[in-house]
Amino acid sequence: MDTNKNILQDTFGRNHTYLRISLTELCNLRCTYCMPAEGIQLSPKSHIMSYDEVYEIAKTFVDNGVTKIRLTGGEPLVRRDIDVILKKLASLPVELSMTSNAVIIDRFIEILKSCNIKNINVSLDSLNAEKFKTITRRNDFDKVYGNIMLLIKEGFNVKLNAVLIKGFNDNEIIDFIGLTKELPISVRFIEFMPFDGNKWDKAKMVSYAKIMEIVHSNFNEKQVIRIQDAPNDTSKNYTIKDYKGSFAIISSVTNPFCDSCNRIRLTANGRLKNCLFSSSESDLLTPLREGKSIEPLIQKAIQTKFKVRGGMDTLEKLEKPDLHNQNRSMITIGG
Numbered sequence: 317m318d319t320n321k322n323i324l325q326d327t328f329g330r331n332h333t334y335l336r337i338s339l340t341e342l343c344n345l346r347c348t349y350c351m352p353a354e355g356i357q358l359s360p361k362s363h364i365m366s367y368d369e370v371y372e373i374a375k376t377f378v379d380n381g382v383t384k385i386r387l388t389g390g391e392p393l394v395r396r397d398i399d400v401i402l403k404k405l406a407s408l409p410v411e412l413s414m415t416s417n418a419v420i421i422d423r424f425i426e427i428l429k430s431c432n433i434k435n436i437n438v439s440l441d442s443l444n445a446e447k448f449k450t451i452t453r454r455n456d457f458d459k460v461y462g463n464i465m466l467l468i469k470e471g472f473n474v475k476l477n478a479v480l481i482k483g484f485n486d487n488e489i490i491d492f493i494g495l496t497k498e499l500p501i502s503v504r505f506i507e508f509m510p511f512d513g514n515k516w517d518k519a520k521m522v523s524y525a526k527i528m529e530i531v532h533s534n535f536n537e538k539q540v541i542r543i544q545d546a547p548n549d550t551s552k553n554y555t556i557k558d559y560k561g562s563f564a565i566i567s568s569v570t571n572p573f574c575d576s577c578n579r580i581r582l583t584a585n586g587r588l589k590n591c592l593f594s595s596s597e598s599d600l601l602t603p604l605r606e607g608k609s610i611e612p613l614i615q616k617a618i619q620t621k622f623k624v625r626g627g628m629d630t631l632e633k634l635e636k637p638d639l640h641n642q643n644r645s646m647i648t649i650g651g
C-alpha cells in the first residue's frame with residue numbers, strides 16, 4: 317500500500333472528508349426502525365471510547381483531511397461527559413455538527429453555541445403526539461417539539477429528519493412541508509432502510525418517487541422548486557414557492573448517492589465503518605490503546621470501500637435479510 321498518498325481517498329477517487337462519530341450506544345428513545353424491540357447487546361463500558369480517545373481518533377482524521385465531524389449515537393447528549401467532548405472537538409479545525417432527538421437539548425444550548433455548533437439535525441417522525449409515542453415508545457413529543465422551536469429561536473440551522481413508513485406517517489408529508497411555510501427549516505424525508513433487527517420490509521418503505529407524487533398532487537408544478545444540491549449532498553432538495561424553509565428526500569434505498577459519498581463512520585466502540593451498509597468494520601480503538609499508529613488501518617479500511625452500498629448494489633441484494641442482518645442495528649451505527 318502506498319503510504320504517501322491521501323489515506324482518505326478510496327479506489328474510486330472519493331475523498332472522505334466527513335466523519336460521523338457515534339458517542340454512545342445508549343438512547344433515551346426507542347424508535348422502532350432503529351432499536352430492535354428486544355434491545356441490543358451493549359458493548360462493555362470499557363470498550364467504549366473515552367473522551368480522550370474520541371479526541372485522539374478525531375484528530376488523526378482531521379490531520380489527514382477531514383473537514384466535517386457530525387456527532388451522533390444513540391443519543392449523543394445522554395453521554396455524561398458530552399460537555400468535555402464538545403469542548404475538545406471544538407478545538408480542532410473542523411466544522412462540528414450534531415444529530416439529536418432533542419429530548420434534552422434545551423440543557424445544552426449555551427455549550428453548543430460556545431463550541432460553534434450551528435447545524436443540528438433533529439429526528440421527528442410525526443407531528444402527532446400519539447404516533448410519536450408509538451414510534452419512539454416514549455411520551456416526549458411536547459418536549460421535542462418545544463425544543464425544536466427553541467433551537468430555531470436560538471438561531472441554529474435546524475433540519476428535521478423524518479423516516480417515512482407506509483401506512484403510518486406517509487399521510488403527514490404535506491403537514492411536514494406545511495411547517496416550512498413559516499419556519500426556516502429543512503424537513504428531510506428519509507427512506508426507511510434495512511438494519512439488523514428493524515423488521516425492514518420493502519413494502520413499508522415510501523420511495524422518493526411516491527413522495528414526489530404526493531407533493532405534486534398537493535402543489536402545482538410552478539410551486540415546487542428544485543434547489544441546487546450542494547456537493548456531496550445525500551438529499552434531493554426542494555422548496556415550495558414563497559415558503560421560508562425547504563424539504564428534501566434522502567433516498568438511500570431507491571436512488572443511492574454513493575458516487576459522491578464522502579462519509580465514514582466511527583462507532584462508539586471505536587470501529588471504523590467505511591459505509592453505512594457495510595457489515596465489515598476496522599477496530600481503531602484497540603491499536604490506539606496499544607500505542608500503535610491507526611493511520612495504516614484507516615487507509616486499509618478506505619481502500620476496501622465498495623462502490624455502492626457496502627456491495628449491495630441492487631435493490632434485490634438489499635432485500636436479502638442475510639446480507640443486511642450481518643450489519644449492526646442503526647442505534648449502534650448512528651445514521
Ligand code: SAM
Binds near residue numbers: 343415417439508651
Ligand atoms: N438519536 C439521534 C437521532 O435520533 O437523531 C441520533 C442517532 S439516529 C440513529 C440518526 C438518524 O438515523 C435519525 O435521523 C434516524 O431517524 C435515522 N435512522 C435510524 N434508523 C433508520 C432506518 N432504519 N432507516 C432510515 N433512517 C434511520
Ligand code: SF4
Binds near residue numbers: 344345389
Ligand atoms: Fe434513539 Fe435516534 Fe435511534 Fe430514535 S433514531 S432510537 S432517538 S438513536
